[in-house]
Amino acid sequence: MRIVKKLLKYLVLLIVLIGIALYFFVQHLKPTYNGELNLSSLSDKVEVYYDDYGVPHIYAQNELDARRALGYVHAQDRLWQMEVIRRLAAGRLSELFGEKLIRTDKFFSGLGIEEASAKTIANLNKHSKAYKQTMAYIDGINQFIKNGPKPIEFYLVGLDKEEYTLNDVYNVFGYMAFSFAIAHKTDPLLTEIKEKLGADYLKELNITITENSTLIKNEVNHILEKGLANAVNDIYENLPISPFIGSNSWVIGADKTKNGKVILANDPHIGFSQPSVWYESHIKTPNYELYGYNLALTPFPLLGHNRKYGYGITMFENDDVDFYFEENNPQNKNEYKTVDGFKTYQVIDKEIKVKDSESVKYQIKVSEHGPLMNGIIEHITDERPIAMDWIYTKLNNKLLDACYGMSHSMSLYDFKEAAALIHAPGLNMMYGDADDNIAWFAAAKLYKLNDSVNPKVILNGASGTNEKVKYLDFSQNPQAINPKSNYVYSANNQPDSIDGRLYPGYYLPEDRAKRIVQLLEAKNDFTKEDVMVMINDVTSAVTPSIVENVLTSIKADDFNDNEKKAIQILQNWDGNYQLESIAPTIYNRFIYAFLVNTFKDEMGSSFNQFINTRLQKRMNAFQMAKDNSIWWDDISTQGKVETKQHIITKSIKDAVAFLENQLGKSIDEWTWNKVHTVEHKHPMGEIAALRSYFNVGPFEINGGSEVINNLGFKLDSTGYYQVAFGPSTRRVIDFSDIENSKSILPTGQSGNVLSKHYKDQAEKYNKGEFVPMLLNEKVIKGFKQKLEFKSTN
Known part of the structure; x- marks a missing residue:
């Protein structure tokens, strides 16, 4: 015993x-937010004050020291995110997650991102400030890797820490550039429609810009001075990192604000994941200050502000990817036809290391247009070689200098010169300053094809007639400086004409743009509080007109009582996507049924590819307004030709029947909050036992697709609208009260699940609330959390 x-x-x-x-x-x-740490290669001590939301405010005597400290603190909060994104662009995710990511790795490793990075780095000016500060930032990351703890995710997947290089920084730029591109999701689909259904079907999908569409106007005035389709979609489904989607931004001139100073608003739309994409930091030296938002592994922010100026981004959505059918030499499959005779494909050997399995070795063929997708995407069954011509890998990459220049501008002139260095991805750079300048620049290297070339289908690569004719000078890019309207804006919509024509792209519909213009035109005394309300607006400017076109096409006698009640709710709807609204639930199920009944019979399996493209979003209003369309007829019904009335009536009945089965017979119970939710997913959350630990949410949330508070989702058969993307931050910068500018992140500043800042902003974000972006030194140095770096030199 x-x-x-x-x-x-x-x-x-x-x-x-x-x-x-x-x-x-x-x-x-x-993460260590208090105390003293050693950091080698510093010239002096660096003080880092953490505010109530975990934002590091870095005080240093010079920028090299500040960037080195930034690298360290960025890594201790976001090393797992850094690790995943560098592996994604390089095709190394299978080393972490095993065989299920082989297709993704094969795809990204075949895009030429790594080869383009190596070429760019070989030609960099190693004496430039941008280069030196970038290397200091990387050194800070690597010192954390050497001396700091491994994130818990590293233990869970059995991963050792591995130092970072400049290649990793450029690979992140490459992923960002490809994430913005849309052609790879759309061009193969349009080519299939053209070849299988004919030109008449394609013609109705190639939406032309009409006078009723909201165009971003070009206007340059004086500066003020006062001192492959389904397969690609499948690949994106498995990404553990957020893709870039869209964005809103507007800058209101001094004459339209109550306090007589510029106000800038920006909310880039990016796929939700955990941690969120942006890392906030504030750097202050005797000669420099900026409050910025950095992507993982990027030393200079894409969004930023100080007391003198502020800037933000939206996605330009220009077409910077063209696909070409190559023609192989019948006698030698390693050669392809050109106007100058047969040329030999470049062959690149690749190897993917796979966790708990054997490595995968393969080859990529590259023509003068780019890599062949046939060897990269398994789902390509077309025997014709398909090459991807991507502007990002074709031209000299100056993104590092562009980001450095934008974050170090002393004037609007400086900012414009820096923006002109961007070749890809296409970005709308939004600008406002304390001197009352406002500006918008569509930053990208634009080019012209022959007028007869349709860049939205796969082109003939052997003919020589589909090549780029010339590159445009930046002065010809869409832009506006201090326009007479006293505001500039962008919502990923079509910009006005360039060089006498509308530039091709994959622009989003006018919904958000139209609403932004409605609200900006309504008053001339905007305050910061007004803009904070506006950036959370959930009213669609377009859906009421779509509903109106729907209701003129039906007869009341064709519907039962519940269907009539649903129609009445839609008829009285102002386009508002509030939590307790019923109309959004009815409308979105109707839209799904409408798309199925209109397009699926002709498209077949390609419908699943079409339904969530920007092409589909742009089609809705146009298609609904048509009385006659080749798409109305259901080709699966023999001896009968369906009309618009048939399709609309059937879609309403299908929607109501589905909702009765899903949510009950009482329409009053069909509220938006029951079907519209958000969950910020972490890769470790795929394991059921770890989901509640790593994921943030799920939450009921208002907003919806193509309203200003753009909390978007994929349409599918389920009847649930799980938010896939939304504002990655909401920022409002008021130059009349710069020290009290506001922002919010979707979850929190830290990617370390053990940090108190992992999800401390989530509830505020869901409610449309904000937290301060602090610049006041007295307030900042009053915080108790202080980390001091001392040099070991």
Whole structure:
């Protein structure tokens, strides 16, 4: 008995010791926000004050020291995110997640991102400030890798820390550029429609811009001075990193604000994941200050502001990817036809290392247009070689200098010169300053094809007639400086004419743009609070007109009582997507049924590819307004030709029947909050036991597709609208009260699940609330959390 008691005591003691050890191990994994740390290569000490939301305010004597400290603190909060994104662009995710990511790795490693990075780095000016500060930032990351703890995710997947290089920084730029591109999701689909259904079907999908569409106007005035389709969609489904989607931004001139100073608003739309995409930081030296938002592994922010100026981005959505059918030499499959005779494909050997499995070796063929997708995407069944011509890998990459220049501008002239260095991805750069300048620049290297070339289908690569005719000078890009309207804006919509024509792209419909213009035109005394309300607006400017076109096409006698009540709710709807609204639930199910009944019979399996493209979003209003269309007829019904009335009537009935089965017979119970939710997913959350630990949410949330508070989702058969993307931050910068500018992140500043800042902004974000972006030194240095870096030199 004594032996048993002793064993029990020892067992209890062992459990206690294990618990204590586990406690201290977990504490060790948390980010260090207080105390002193050594950091080699500093010229002086660096002080980092953390505010209430975990934003580091870095005070240093020079920028090299500041960037080195930024690299360290960025890594301790976001090293897992850095690791995943560098592996994504390089095709190395299978090393972490195994065989299920081989297709994704094969795709990204075949795009030429790594080869383009290596070429760019070989030609960099190693004496430039941008280069030196970037290397200091990378050194800070690597010092954390050497001296700091591994994130818990590294233990879960069995990963050792690996130092970072400049290649990793450029690979992130490459992923960002490809994430913005849309042609790879659309061009193959349009080519299939053209070849299988004919030109008449394609013609109705190639929407032309009409006078009723909201165009971003070009206007340059004086500056003020006061001192492949389904397969690609499948690949995107498995990405553990957020893709870039869209965005809103507007800058209101001094004459339209109550306090007589510029106000800038920006909310880039990016796929939701955990951690969120942006990392906030504030750097202050005797000669420099900026509050910025950095992507993982990027030393200079894409969004930023200080007391003198502020800037933000939206996605331009220009077409910078063209696909070409190459023609192989019948006698030699390693050669392809050109106007100058047959040329030999470049062959690149690739290897993907796979966790718990053998490596995958393969080759990529590259023509003068670019890599062949046939060897990269397994789902390509077309025997014709398809090459991808991507502007990002074709031209000299100056993105590092562009980001440095925009974050170090002393004037609007400087900012414009920096924006002109961007060749890809296409970005709308939005600008406002304390001197009352406002501006918008569509930044990208634009080019012209022959007038007869349709860049939205796969082109003939052997003919020589589908090549780029010339590149445009930046002065010809869409832009506006201090326009007479006293505001500039962008919502990923079509810009006005360039060089006498509308530039091709994959622009989003006018919905958000139209609403932004409606609200901006309505008053001339905007305050910061007005703009904070506006950036959370959930009313569609277009859906009421779509509903009106729907209701003129039906007869009341064709519907039962519940269907009539649903129609009445739609008829009275102002386009508002509030949590307790019923109309959005009815409308979105109707839209799904409408798309199925209109397009699926002709498209077949390609319908699943079409339904969530920008092409589909642009089609809705146009198609609904048509009385006659080749798409109305259901080709699966023999001896009968359906009309618009048939399709609309059937779609309403289908929608109501589905909702009765899903949510019950009482329409009053069909509220938007029951079907529209958001969950910020972490890769570790794919494991059921870890979901609640790593994921943030799910939450009921208002907003919807193509309203200003653009919380978008994929349309599918489920009847649930799980938010896939939305504002990656909401920022409002008021130059009349710059120290009280506001922002919010979807979840939190830290990507370390053990940090108190992992999800401390989530509830505020869901409610449309904001937190301060602090610049006041007295306030900042009053925070108790202070990390001091001392040099070991």
